[in-house]
Amino acid sequence: MATQQRQIVVSDGIDCHAKHADKNIVKMMRRALTKNNLADQIELVRAGCLSLCEFEPVVIVYPEGIVYSHVTASDVEAIVKEHLVAGTPVERLIAPENELRSERIPAIDNIPFFKDQVRIALRNCGMIDPENIDEYIAVQGYKALAKVLTTMTPDQVIDEMKKSGLRGRGGGGFPTGNKWEFAAKQDNTVKYMICNGDEGDPGAFMDRSVLESDPHSVLEAMTIGGYAIGSHQGFIYVRAEYPVAVERLQLAIEQARTYGLLGDNILGTGFAFDIDIRLGAGAFVCGEETALINSIEGKRGMPNPKPPFPAVSGLWGKPTVINNVETLASIPPIFLRGADWFSSIGTERSKGTKVFALGGNINHTGLVEVPMGTTLRQVIFDIGGGIPKGKKFKAVQTGGPSGGCITEEFLDTPIEYDTLIKLGSMMGSGGMIIMDEDTCMVDVARFYLDFTKDESCGKCSPCRIGTVRLLEILEKITMGKGTMDDLDALRNLGEQIKVASLCGLGQTAPNPVLSTLNYFYDEYVAHVVEKRCPAGVCKSLVHYEIDAQACKGCGVCAKNCPVEAITGEIKSAHLIDDDLCIRCGTCADVCNFDAVATH
Amino acid sequence: MITIEDLDIIAQKTKDRIDQSPARTVIRIATCMATGGIAAGSQAIMDLMHTRFDGSTDVEVQVVKKGCVGMCRLDPLVDVLVPGNEKVTYVKMDKERMQRVIEEHILGGQVVAEYTLHVANDHLLNDYTVLEA
Numbered sequence: 001m002a003t004q005q006r007q008i009v010v011s012d013g014i015d016c017h018a019k020h021a022d023k024n025i026v027k028m029m030r031r032a033l034t035k036n037n038l039a040d041q042i043e044l045v046r047a048g049c050l051s052l053c054e055f056e057p058v059v060i061v062y063p064e065g066i067v068y069s070h071v072t073a074s075d076v077e078a079i080v081k082e083h084l085v086a087g088t089p090v091e092r093l094i095a096p097e098n099e100l101r102s103e104r105i106p107a108i109d110n111i112p113f114f115k116d117q118v119r120i121a122l123r124n125c126g127m128i129d130p131e132n133i134d135e136y137i138a139v140q141g142y143k144a145l146a147k148v149l150t151t152m153t154p155d156q157v158i159d160e161m162k163k164s165g166l167r168g169r170g171g172g173g174f175p176t177g178n179k180w181e182f183a184a185k186q187d188n189t190v191k192y193m194i195c196n197g198d199e200g201d202p203g204a205f206m207d208r209s210v211l212e213s214d215p216h217s218v219l220e221a222m223t224i225g226g227y228a229i230g231s232h233q234g235f236i237y238v239r240a241e242y243p244v245a246v247e248r249l250q251l252a253i254e255q256a257r258t259y260g261l262l263g264d265n266i267l268g269t270g271f272a273f274d275i276d277i278r279l280g281a282g283a284f285v286c287g288e289e290t291a292l293i294n295s296i297e298g299k300r301g302m303p304n305p306k307p308p309f310p311a312v313s314g315l316w317g318k319p320t321v322i323n324n325v326e327t328l329a330s331i332p333p334i335f336l337r338g339a340d341w342f343s344s345i346g347t348e349r350s351k352g353t354k355v356f357a358l359g360g361n362i363n364h365t366g367l368v369e370v371p372m373g374t375t376l377r378q379v380i381f382d383i384g385g386g387i388p389k390g391k392k393f394k395a396v397q398t399g400g401p402s403g404g405c406i407t408e409e410f411l412d413t414p415i416e417y418d419t420l421i422k423l424g425s426m427m428g429s430g431g432m433i434i435m436d437e438d439t440c441m442v443d444v445a446r447f448y449l450d451f452t453k454d455e456s457c458g459k460c461s462p463c464r465i466g467t468v469r470l471l472e473i474l475e476k477i478t479m480g481k482g483t484m485d486d487l488d489a490l491r492n493l494g495e496q497i498k499v500a501s502l503c504g505l506g507q508t509a510p511n512p513v514l515s516t517l518n519y520f521y522d523e524y525v526a527h528v529v530e531k532r533c534p535a536g537v538c539k540s541l542v543h544y545e546i547d548a549q550a551c552k553g554c555g556v557c558a559k560n561c562p563v564e565a566i567t568g569e570i571k572s573a574h575l576i577d578d579d580l581c582i583r584c585g586t587c588a589d590v591c592n593f594d595a596v597a598t599h
Numbered sequence: 600m601i602t603i604e605d606l607d608i609i610a611q612k613t614k615d616r617i618d619q620s621p622a623r624t625v626i627r628i629a630t631c632m633a634t635g636g637i638a639a640g641s642q643a644i645m646d647l648m649h650t651r652f653d654g655s656t657d658v659e660v661q662v663v664k665k666g667c668v669g670m671c672r673l674d675p676l677v678d679v680l681v682p683g684n685e686k687v688t689y690v691k692m693d694k695e696r697m698q699r700v701i702e703e704h705i706l707g708g709q710v711v712a713e714y715t716l717h718v719a720n721d722h723l724l725n726d727y728t729v730l731e732a
């Protein structure tokens with residue numbers, strides 16, 4: 001049997017500018033290993049930020065996983081001699097107040113990232129083989145459908161859905177049971193059930209994950225919905241940019257048809273339902289339900305005014321229910337475990353769980369599913385592990401391009417549809433972009449507007465023209481050419497776009513601007529009045545200057561400047577010509593004496 | 600076409616395959632083959648497993664795809680389920696690491712602890728960028 005390999009991981013904190021950073025620890029360790037003839041047997045790795053900033057420099061010795069913190073030069077000697085050569089961990093260096101033991105965790109479920117999650121929509125994701133229908137059946141798959149078809153009437157199904165309190169996870173938060181009821185009440189022999197798998201919010205990927213990891217749960221839920229509203233045909237609208245999801249869905253549909261779980265006589269009950277896939281080209285607006293319907297019909301993906309709502313007149317004019325992927329994936333457990341179980345999770349007005357895609361400046365990026373009512377702080381700090389590199393939290397953007405940012409003071413807000421709206425943001429599809437202190441909020445607003453301006457379908461002028469005008473003003477501000485009048489113009493224009501646009505895209509597009517204006521007005525003012533970007537992000541407002549005291553005149557900066565904007569004699573202080581400078585930041589990166597300052 | 604009774608029969612027959620507990624009877628190796636896993640190179644691991652366990656070995660091994668558990672940044676993730684033992688999840692795997700896991704863990708019975716998650720102070724220590732090796 002092979003012996004476990006020794007490995008030493010050193011994190012010196014240089015990467016994240018920790019206070020006691022000491023670049024020499026790695027060098028000293030390497031030298032000490034060589035001196036003791038260990039260099040060939042031990043793998044030495046210098047790691048970037050481990051988020052242990054307050055303990056750095058850190059040396060971790062594997063396989064025991066012993067963590068030495070605040071390591072000094074003499075500690076390195078001791079670790080090598082006593083631990084690596086003699087085999088006894090240097091207990092005196094593992095002081096109780098900073099004892100940090102690295103634990104090996106074989107079972108992934110035990111780490112904080114998973115411990116606080118409650119997985120309903122994602123229950124099977126990563127647990128079963130998505131390409132094997134038998135494995136889905138083994139986790140009680142299609143049992144909910146069997147129960148619904150054999151023991152419940154369509155009315156009872158709808159009642160159970162209403163009782164569960166499930167609200168749409170695609171953004172609007174409309175109660176799913178009520179939506180089904182509207183469609184069920186329509187007197188029409190042809191109705192449609194659509195799964196919205198467009199997922200256009202940049203940063204969100206929970207729907208893709210479900211479609212790739214547990215496609216049968218969506219098929220099962222659509223069939224239950226079809227039975228409830230009296231539909232015999234479903235469509236899954238999924239973007240062509242999700243090839244793995246499309247392939248798995250196709251396979252899942254074929255398997256379900258082979259088993260008779262889709263088709264004319266499902267499970268021998270006489271109920272008929274089938275599902276087909278329709279590919280979208282990946283336009284954000286095609287996630288809007290009426291645009292999606294137009295797209296399926298082969299028309300341009302543009303929204304229609306509502307009413308009529310799709311539940312009354314949808315696909316080809318027939319009553320149509322459109323549900324989001326995550327909404328659907330939450331449905332089978334409701335029928336297996338009961339509406340009471342589901343509604344016991346979450347809060348008064350938001351039941352069940354919600355999946356969030358954590359991204360941006362956060363340690364544990366990824367997908368998490370938590371009960372409604374969990375606070376933003378719990379999600380970002382307990383589950384998400386907080387902000388990397390010891391930086392400070394600045395804001396979190398929820399609801400993607402339709403949402404807004406939420407600041408530190410509101411971190412203890414429980415996550416619910418209504419609380420987020422009150423804060424000027426929204427649940428949206430569940431994208432959560434975390435931003436640290438180095439983020440410029442004007443630039444963030446500009447980023448989202450750049451997105452919505454591109455994605456505006458152009459049908460109505462407030463959105464088509466308004467988003468461009470908003471973006472122009474924001475760009476002007478980031479270039480230091482804005483005025484105080486521009487800030488008023490942003491607000492007025494934003495409010496008007498919201499009320500005058502036809503669909504949800506235009507109605508929410510100004511939110512990132514309005515919410516940053518609301519919470520970070522000072523930052524806008526700094527750009528406009530002082531011509532300064534406090535976070536140092538807006539290139540036109542950043543100036544590089546060499547500190548004549550600190551400059552040793554080595555000339556490295558001048559040699560590396562791509563536009564020759566730096567002049568100076570060797571051994572005397574250098575100078576940057578601000579007019580020539582393109583703000584690439586190279587000089588600051590290469591200077592060995594920290595003599596280049598930005599402001 | 601299957602009936603409701605068949606659902607139970609299939610479930611019963613497949614129960615062992617999906618059992619994540621030590622009670623299972625066959626070795627299972629599940630590699631994340633959702634988009635994040637594929638992007639991080641999990642296809643190479645699947646290929647290796649299929650070649651290595653092509654049916655000619657004495658041990659029976661289920662080589663399967665699995666979906667996304669949401670830890671995509673640590674992909675490729677590989678679950679190794681050995682009867683009688685708790686599930687082990689390996690992170691940031693590649694072909695060479697998998698080779699070692701096959702020999703030492705799957706065939707040798709010894710978990711390769713370096714490739715599992717390690718945590719200190721609630722921080723995941725695996726999740727670093729290597730600046731110098």
Ligand SMILES: Cc1cc2nc3c(=O)[nH]c(=O)nc-3n(C[C@H](O)[C@H](O)[C@H](O)COP(=O)(O)O)c2cc1C
Pocket residue numbers: 167168169170171172173174176196197198199200201284285286287288289290322323324325327328429503504505
């Ligand atoms: C611009 C825009 C984009 C949208 N994109 C999506 C999307 O990608 N996926 C989705 O499920 N819903 C999206 N919606 C919401 C849908 O119009 C619809 O409300 C939803 O699919 C209904 O399903 P639910 O009730 O299960 O949430 C979008 C809405 C708007 C206005």
Ligand code: SF4
Pocket residue numbers: 285302303455456457458459460461463464501502503504505506507
């Ligand atoms: S609001 Fe924008 S996206 Fe919606 S219909 Fe009008 S132009 Fe198109």
Ligand code: FES
Pocket residue numbers: 631632633634635636637666667668669670671672674676
């Ligand atoms: S894709 Fe592998 S964990 Fe998400």
